[in-house]
Amino acid sequence: xxxxxxxxxxxxxxxxxxxxxxxxxxxxxxxxxxxxxxxxxxxxxxxxxxxxxxxxxxxxxxxxxxxxxxxxxxxxxxxxxxxxxxxxxxxxxxxxxxxxxxxxxxxxxxxxxxxxxxxxxxxxxxxxxxxxxxxxxxxxxxxxxxxxxxxxxxxxxxxxxxxxxxxxxxxxxxxxxxxxxxxxxxxxxxxxxxxxxxxxxxxxxxxxxxxxxxxxxxxxxxxxxxxxxxxxxxxxxxxxxxxxxxxxxxxxxxxxxxxxxxxxxxxxxxxxxxxxxxxxxxxxxxxxxxxxxxxxxxxxxxxxxxxxxxxxxxxxxxxxxxxxxxxxxxxxxxxxxxxxxxxxxxxxxxxxxxxxxxxxxxxxxxxxxxxxxxxxxxxxxxxxxxxxxxxxxxxxxxxxxxxxxxxxxxxxxxxxxxxxxxxxxxxxxxxxxxxxxxxxxxxxxxxxxxxxxxxxxxxxxxxxxxxxxxxxxxxxxxxxxxxxxxxxxxxxxxxxxxxxxxxxxxxxxxxxxxxxxxxxxxxxx
Amino acid sequence: xxxxxxxxxxxxxxxxxxxxxxxxxxxxxxxxxxxxxxxxxxxxxxxxxxxxxxxxxxxxxxxxxxxxxxxxxxxxxxxxxxxxxxxxxxxxxxxxxxxxxxxxxxxxxxxxxxxxxxxxxxxxxxxxxxxxxxxxxxxxxxxxxxxxxxxxxxxxxxxxxxxxxxxxxxxxxxxxxxxxxxxxxxxxxxxxxxxxxxxxxxxxxxxxxxxxxxxxxxxxxxxxxxxxxxxxxxxxxxxxxxxxxxxxxxxxxxxxxxxxxxxxxxxxxxxxxxxxxxxxxxxxxxxxxxxxxxxxxxxxxxxxxxxxxxxxxxxxxxxxxxxxxxxxxxxxxxxxxxxxxxxxxxxxxxxxxxxxxxxxxxxxxxxxxxxxxxxxxxxxxxxxxxxxxxxxxxxxxxxxxxxxxxxxxxxxxxxxxxxxxxxxxxx
Numbered sequence: 001x002x003x004x005x006x007x008x009x010x011x012x013x014x015x016x017x018x019x020x021x022x023x024x025x026x027x028x029x030x031x032x033x034x035x036x037x038x039x040x041x042x043x044x045x046x047x048x049x050x051x052x053x054x055x056x057x058x059x060x061x062x063x064x065x066x067x068x069x070x071x072x073x074x075x076x077x078x079x080x081x082x083x084x085x086x087x088x089x090x091x092x093x094x095x096x097x098x099x100x101x102x103x104x105x106x107x108x109x110x111x112x113x114x115x116x117x118x119x120x121x122x123x124x125x126x127x128x129x130x131x132x133x134x135x136x137x138x139x140x141x142x143x144x145x146x147x148x149x150x151x152x153x154x155x156x157x158x159x160x161x162x163x164x165x166x167x168x169x170x171x172x173x174x175x176x177x178x179x180x181x182x183x184x185x186x187x188x189x190x191x192x193x194x195x196x197x198x199x200x201x202x203x204x205x206x207x208x209x210x211x212x213x214x215x216x217x218x219x220x221x222x223x224x225x226x227x228x229x230x231x232x233x234x235x236x237x238x239x240x241x242x243x244x245x246x247x248x249x250x251x252x253x254x255x256x257x258x259x260x261x262x263x264x265x266x267x268x269x270x271x272x273x274x275x276x277x278x279x280x281x282x283x284x285x286x287x288x289x290x291x292x293x294x295x296x297x298x299x300x301x302x303x304x305x306x307x308x309x310x311x312x313x314x315x316x317x318x319x320x321x322x323x324x325x326x327x328x329x330x331x332x333x334x335x336x337x338x339x340x341x342x343x344x345x346x347x348x349x350x351x352x353x354x355x356x357x358x359x360x361x362x363x364x365x366x367x368x369x370x371x372x373x374x375x376x377x378x379x380x381x382x383x384x385x386x387x388x389x390x391x392x393x394x395x396x397x398x399x400x401x402x403x404x405x406x407x408x409x410x411x412x413x414x415x416x417x418x419x420x421x422x423x424x425x426x427x428x429x430x431x432x433x434x435x436x437x438x439x440x441x442x443x444x445x446x447x448x449x450x451x452x453x454x455x456x457x458x459x460x461x462x463x464x465x466x467x468x469x470x471x472x473x474x475x476x477x478x479x480x481x482x483x484x485x486x487x488x489x490x491x492x493x494x495x496x497x498x499x500x501x502x503x504x505x506x507x508x509x510x511x512x513x514x515x516x517x518x519x520x521x522x523x524x525x
Numbered sequence: 526x527x528x529x530x531x532x533x534x535x536x537x538x539x540x541x542x543x544x545x546x547x548x549x550x551x552x553x554x555x556x557x558x559x560x561x562x563x564x565x566x567x568x569x570x571x572x573x574x575x576x577x578x579x580x581x582x583x584x585x586x587x588x589x590x591x592x593x594x595x596x597x598x599x600x601x602x603x604x605x606x607x608x609x610x611x612x613x614x615x616x617x618x619x620x621x622x623x624x625x626x627x628x629x630x631x632x633x634x635x636x637x638x639x640x641x642x643x644x645x646x647x648x649x650x651x652x653x654x655x656x657x658x659x660x661x662x663x664x665x666x667x668x669x670x671x672x673x674x675x676x677x678x679x680x681x682x683x684x685x686x687x688x689x690x691x692x693x694x695x696x697x698x699x700x701x702x703x704x705x706x707x708x709x710x711x712x713x714x715x716x717x718x719x720x721x722x723x724x725x726x727x728x729x730x731x732x733x734x735x736x737x738x739x740x741x742x743x744x745x746x747x748x749x750x751x752x753x754x755x756x757x758x759x760x761x762x763x764x765x766x767x768x769x770x771x772x773x774x775x776x777x778x779x780x781x782x783x784x785x786x787x788x789x790x791x792x793x794x795x796x797x798x799x800x801x802x803x804x805x806x807x808x809x810x811x812x813x814x815x816x817x818x819x820x821x822x823x824x825x826x827x828x829x830x831x832x833x834x835x836x837x838x839x840x841x842x843x844x845x846x847x848x849x850x851x852x853x854x855x856x857x858x859x860x861x862x863x864x865x866x867x868x869x870x871x872x873x874x875x876x877x878x879x880x881x882x883x884x885x886x887x888x889x890x891x892x893x894x895x896x897x898x899x900x901x902x903x904x905x906x907x908x909x910x911x912x913x914x915x916x917x918x919x920x921x922x923x924x925x926x927x928x929x930x931x932x933x934x935x936x937x938x939x940x941x942x943x944x945x946x947x948x949x950x951x952x
Contacts, residue, residue: 124708
């Protein structure tokens with residue numbers, strides 16, 4: 001039996017030698033397989049606005065935060081010395097915020113189906129649980145604060161609930177103390193590596209409001225700005241330089257991200273300015289209705305010298321059998337509402353109001369997504385007023401169509417003049433960012449070019465092509481402004497490429513096809 | 526006997542792939558120690574599997590062999606472009622066998638075989654990079670087979686065989702695709718579960734003595750294809766974590782499903798040579814008709830029996846061969862030593878490397894011994910080390926909903942180590 005035991009030991013020993021774990025010759029998890037180059041990713045801190053926070057679908061919610069580009073980057077950094085990446089996660093996946101129990105922001109959008117099965121964005125149902133008065137403590141590597149403009153990051157009290165609504169509801173949640181600044185809290189973490197992507201909201205508010213705000217170029221006092229204004233380029237440059245100085249002051253390396261064109265995002269590309277389908281009869285009736293405006297009012301005002309001949313020509317309204325350009329109010333035109341109520345026109349106040357700064361859109365005008373729910377609908381106030389004057393309902397309805405007989409208001413159109421103001425500011429901001437990256441030896445991620453590609457033709461990936469088409473393109477969430485997880489994954493790849501190029505690191509990209517696009521749910525209000 | 530059976534039932538709970546596809550070539554400790562040869566080796570009741578024609582040639586009237594194996598098998602995956610990696614955490618597989626023969630007359634013997642020729646247990650970390658192809662799979666089959674063995678030409682030629690009752694079960698989980706989740710971010714997935722599926726087949730063997738001195742033997746064995754068909758009502762498919770939406774591909778909950786998985790036919794021819802009482806040499810050639818495994822197609826049925834969702838998973842396996850050699854040396858009356866080697870060809874073609882059966886070609890090195898406690902009872906032991914090379918492979922037949930192909934690429938490295946223990950009893 002002794003002998004027997006000896007022999008049974010042979011296979012047992014053989015087992016011990018060969019081992020059971022399959023091992024690669026070179027494993028991706030081995031130290032040194034992926035390298036950090038000259039960079040040190042051990043303590044990565046991301047600074048920015050909603051894009052950095054992982055905001056999407058008009059809200060900040062947990063799965064969005066988990067798919068923020070900094071969190072995706074941190075996951076990849078972990079392959080080459082990256083450390084833990086803490087985020088100020090909200091409390092649910094609904095996204096709405098509370099202040100002292102009262103809801104102050106709405107829940108996220110989801111793609112829902114109506115009773116006919118047609119999909120469209122809708123607000124997710126449910127009672128949100130994230131109360132911003134519950135301040136969370138700790139260091140947060142993700143210092144993305146939705147809504148922040150460049151200078152807001154330097155504003156002490158930006159997270160002070162006492163300053164709300166001037167203070168930022170998201171920063172109120174995780175500011176280290178009421179009078180902390182975003183940049184101060186970032187630097188206090190002594191980052192070894194940082195990313196900075198700020199400035200989008202310095203033009204975006206103006207753009208999404210259809211240019212309803214003010215171009216503040218020349219006004220160096222940001223405390224006088226509203227959220228719909230364009231930030232003065234010098235204010236931006238000063239704020240941005242201070243932030244870069246603060247972040248690099250502790251010896252950190254980092255990456256700066258430039259600002260994409262607002263025209264890359266579906267918020268501005270989904271609704272065409274040529275959006276009104278008409279048959280020949282309706283077009284003819286409308287042309288008759290606007291006939292006096294085209295042939296008498298405009299030439300008359302031009303002949304009086306009240307408007308130029310060029311303006312008279314630009315203000316012609318003409319409909320055809322087919323798809324027509326919308327009508328709109330353009331506040332850069334001469335307001336003629338008062339003068340047309342007098343002789344020789346003697347128009348009623350309602351008509352005068354319609355004509356005040358009326359023109360028909362051209363291909364150069366941009367109609368924001370917010371107009372989608374307005375175009376072609378009935379303007380109830382106009383309808384009720386006409387009915388009260390004794391018009392038959394059918395005729396009143398015809399005179400009450402938004403975008404046709406009721407011109408779109410200023411906030412629903414971004415005119416070429418307003419676009420030019422945005423482009424000028426953006427170009428200046430981007431020149432500042434590029435200059436500071438070069439001056440400080442920092443990586444520069446070209447989000448502008450990357451998003452241009454997504455918007456024009458699309459960016460191919462393993463499994464499809466990512467485009468900026470609203471809902472179906474995959475890159476943008478249902479607010480039309482912020483990326484989907486897949487869009488954020490692309491952003492992470494673009495930034496990682498820039499980091500690798502600058503620092504000689506070999507951080508791998510992610511497969512963006514593994515990240516989700518818009519969220520479907522019929523659990524809506 | 527009751528106790529033995531209950532132990533068997535426990536052992537049958539899991540089995541593991543370690544041959545090409547989901548074939549588990551562990552049907553006897555004596556055979557495995559000799560490279561899993563045996564179609565022309567007259568040695569023990571293990572012949573019930575390897576070649577029932579040989580049972581009539583066993584010296585004793587009553588023979589029994591029973592045993593089992595512990596299979597330690599895992600797979601590592603990585604993609605060096607993306608930095609993704611995963612390693613299976615598969616449970617220890619325990620394929621088992623029980624063979625018996627009883628000589629009724631000089632020319633005729635009856636037998637019984639219970640064995641587990643096909644199976645697979647692979648568990649990846651949930652939601653790993655290839656989770657849209659598989660999270661976990663547990664395939665099992667038990668073959669139960671009554672046998673006859675008939676010496677047709679005395680001292681020269683015998684045949685044997687019998688019908689097979691195959692009992693199959695499957696449990697499989699994967700995510701529906703690469704990105705769909707519920708609102709909380711949980712990946713949408715499906716689990717299919719079916720057990721106790723019974724099908725029938727047969728095996729047949731022949732054994733020829735090539736000379737009058739019992740030195741050379743030529744054996745042949747064939748085991749038929751058995752298609753395991755899961756019909757509506759046989760099992761349950763459970764969909765979970767889908768968003769509550771009319772746009773979702775299917776609702777959460779349980780559905781009937783249909784599926785079919787082939788357990789391929791296998792031919793074996795082999796030669797044994799016994800130059801003297803000390804030495805025995807064996808050479809086997811297996812040809813497995815894996816081309817029967819074209820596609821794993823599942824249809825999920827709505828409550829009205831209509832197809833609610835379909836899953837087409839091309840496999841396009843090709844027939845595969847295994848070459849086996851083995852030797853036995855009888856050290857003394859008490860101890861027989863064995864060693865062997867085989868080359869196992871994978872049935873998986875380029876572009877069809879699915880992580881649920883992640884196998885490439887392998888080299889098997891085996892060894893073992895029999896210790897004869899007394900004239901009746903012996904203990905059989907064996908071990909196997911399977912050597913795999915790293916392989917860069919892809920599965921190219923996963924498609925997005927719009928038809929865009931999404932290849933799943935990466936490097937795989939498998940490992941498998943097996944130890945076995947059994948008893949042989951003769952009377």
